[in-house]
Amino acid sequence: MSARVWRPPKLIVNPWVRYGLLFMVAVYLVCSLTPELVPLVSLNIDWTRAGQGLPRAADMFSRMFPPDFSRWELLYKGVRESVQMALAASFFGMLLSIPLGLIAARNLVPLPVYLFGRALLGISRTFHEVIIAIFFVKIFGFGPLAGVLTLVVASMSFIGKMLAEDIENMPPGQLEAIKATGASFPKILLYAVQPQMLPRYLGVSIYRLDANIRHSTVVGIVGAGGVGQVLAASFSRYDYDFSLAILITIVVLVFVGEFFSNWVRARLR
Amino acid sequence: MLSITDLVKVYPSGERALGGVNLHIDQPQVVAVIGSSGAGKSTLIRCINRLVEPTSGRVLLKDTDVTTLSRRALRRARRRMGMIFQEYNLVERLTVMENVLSGRLGYVSSWQAYRRKYPPKDISRAFELLKRVGLDGYHNTRADALSGGQRQRVGIARALMQQPDLLLVDEPTASLDPKTARQIMRLLCELAHEQGTPAVVNIHDVHLAQGFADRIVGLADGVIAFDGAADELTPAVLNDIYGEEDWSKTIQKTPADQGKGKNRGTLERESAAG
Numbered sequence: 013m014s015a016r017v018w019r020p021p022k023l024i025v026n027p028w029v030r031y032g033l034l035f036m037v038a039v040y041l042v043c044s045l046t047p048e049l050v051p052l053v054s055l056n057i058d059w060t061r062a063g064q065g066l067p068r069a070a071d072m073f074s075r076m077f078p079p080d081f082s083r084w085e086l087l088y089k090g091v092r093e094s095v096q097m098a099l100a101a102s103f104f105g106m107l108l109s110i111p112l113g114l115i116a117a118r119n120l121v122p123l124p125v126y127l128f129g130r131a132l133l134g135i136s137r138t139f140h141e142v143i144i145a146i147f148f149v150k151i152f153g154f155g156p157l158a159g160v161l162t163l164v165v166a167s168m169s170f171i172g173k174m175l176a177e178d179i180e181n182m183p184p185g186q187l188e189a190i191k192a193t194g195a196s197f198p199k200i201l202l203y204a205v206q207p208q209m210l211p212r213y214l215g216v217s218i219y220r221l222d223a224n225i226r227h228s229t230v231v232g233i234v235g236a237g238g239v240g241q242v243l244a245a246s247f248s249r250y251d252y253d254f255s256l257a258i259l260i261t262i263v264v265l266v267f268v269g270e271f272f273s274n275w276v277r278a279r280l281r
Numbered sequence: 282m283l284s285i286t287d288l289v290k291v292y293p294s295g296e297r298a299l300g301g302v303n304l305h306i307d308q309p310q311v312v313a314v315i316g317s318s319g320a321g322k323s324t325l326i327r328c329i330n331r332l333v334e335p336t337s338g339r340v341l342l343k344d345t346d347v348t349t350l351s352r353r354a355l356r357r358a359r360r361r362m363g364m365i366f367q368e369y370n371l372v373e374r375l376t377v378m379e380n381v382l383s384g385r386l387g388y389v390s391s392w393q394a395y396r397r398k399y400p401p402k403d404i405s406r407a408f409e410l411l412k413r414v415g416l417d418g419y420h421n422t423r424a425d426a427l428s429g430g431q432r433q434r435v436g437i438a439r440a441l442m443q444q445p446d447l448l449l450v451d452e453p454t455a456s457l458d459p460k461t462a463r464q465i466m467r468l469l470c471e472l473a474h475e476q477g478t479p480a481v482v483n484i485h486d487v488h489l490a491q492g493f494a495d496r497i498v499g500l501a502d503g504v505i506a507f508d509g510a511a512d513e514l515t516p517a518v519l520n521d522i523y524g525e526e527d528w529s530k531t532i533q534k535t536p537a538d539q540g541k542g543k544n545r546g547t548l549e550r551e552s553a554a555g
Contacts, residue, residue, distance in 0.1 A: 194387030
């Protein structure tokens with residue numbers, strides 16, 4: 013009697029489907045990368061221009077070196093603005109996220125309120141910060157106000173969502189026990205919800221502060237203030253050596269922010 | 282003191298947890314409610330303070346019909362009913378003192394509650410209760426640093442802090458080791474008698490129920506199958522409550538305290554006859 017053989021089961025059992033899918037992927041790759049072969053799926057990539065990209069990149073990088081820190085005052089102003097934006101946005105986001113998180117927790121509020129809260133969270137989380145920033149720049153003009161508002165909206169929905177999920181995952185017994193003493197809703201929040209939520213809430217908020225420092229450099233590119241706006245301006249003027257100086261500063265800034273956030277969150281546990 | 286009439290609870294799933302329960306407690310006594318899991322014990326005590334909304338029937342606490350109260354009036358009624366839980370349900374990140382004082386939440390404003398500014402007499406009562414339950418000096422310990430038995434002692438102190446007219450106790454010993462379970466049960470019954478507070482105690486352990494309760498109520502499928510003194514429990518009664526089983530081991534283990542010794546004799550005779 014021969015030894016029994018064993019092969020792991022295939023992800024797709026039918027060999028026709030299995031190899032057919034691979035074949036179709038190959039066909040799609042060829043069609044999309046070849047201009048005008050099948051116009052419907054072609055990405056219209058101009059391969060001659062793609063070829064010219066490499067030397068152009070080499071040119072740009074060569075003009076970046078050495079980084080030029082001579083306009084450090086402009087750079088410093090941008091960085092300071094970004095950090096201020098991140099701090100302000102985190103603060104107001106933390107405040108606004110509390111009511112939002114509470115009304116989006118199913119175990120605390122009636123169904124209509126919950127649906128309203130979830131809808132608010134959903135809408136504010138649908139759009140990327142850059143899109144929200146474009147709106148606010150259109151409404152309030154260029155500058156840090158638009159950036160702060162953008163980051164407030166983003167922080168509020170991010171922390172709010174975390175808070176809502178945490179409240180929903182809370183052990184129900186403590187809620188029940190406080191309710192059984194005859195405590196009203198605000199007291200239930202104070203004694204059953206707040207003590208359980210506080211460490212996580214602070215942790216998420218500190219994480220969000222770190223994220224806001226990163227995001228504050230992005231929203232500037234659409235004109236919402238901060239070091240990103242300085243970066244965008246330097247690129248459009250072909251001051252690549254200054255651009256590199258800004259990029260290096262952003263790396264250091266984000267690194268410091270992340271280090272700070274990790275340090276605080278480790279202390280919170 | 283407590284008068285329950287035709288209490289029915291049908292859950293949205295269609296499950297009929299209580300099918301017309303009548304229970305009257307007119308003196309300060311410890312009433313143990315026994316019955317298999319799913320017999321409706323938890324539903325019964327949660328319908329009394331309306332943590333579970335009863336489908337029909339009446340619950341009278343002194344002269345208040347709890348089932349018809351508005352939300353505000355219900356909160357006032359809940360202040361008069363102390364509740365103790367199987368999983369203790371302490372707020373783990375708060376101190377022992379904060380947990381005990383939370384029994385007074387119904388009596389202070391939200392601002393006072395937030396600032397932990399309780400009236401001095403509440404605070405001295407909290408210290409007395411902590412001493413009485415054997416946790417003298419633990420007031421600033423965080424609840425999550427306590428053992429199971431200690432947590433349940435805090436749970437008892439919190440419920441008594443309400444100065445309740447009724448104690449609702451849901452499986453107080455089910456998460457504890459046998460020795461701690463006896464200690465907690467003893468403490469609970471002593472305090473209920475000391476304070477003159479009637480207590481409804483759901484309990485799995487027939488043996489503990491017999492040893493400590495003044496009166497035993499047996500629930501089976503949401504209706505009362507037995508209601509009588511602890512020494513009236515016979516194998517036939519336990520069969521009614523739980524279904525057929527050999528009960529000789531359970532009942533024989535009853536401690537031979539004075540007054541219960543003769544009961545053991547009758548039980549043995551009955552089981553021999555049966």
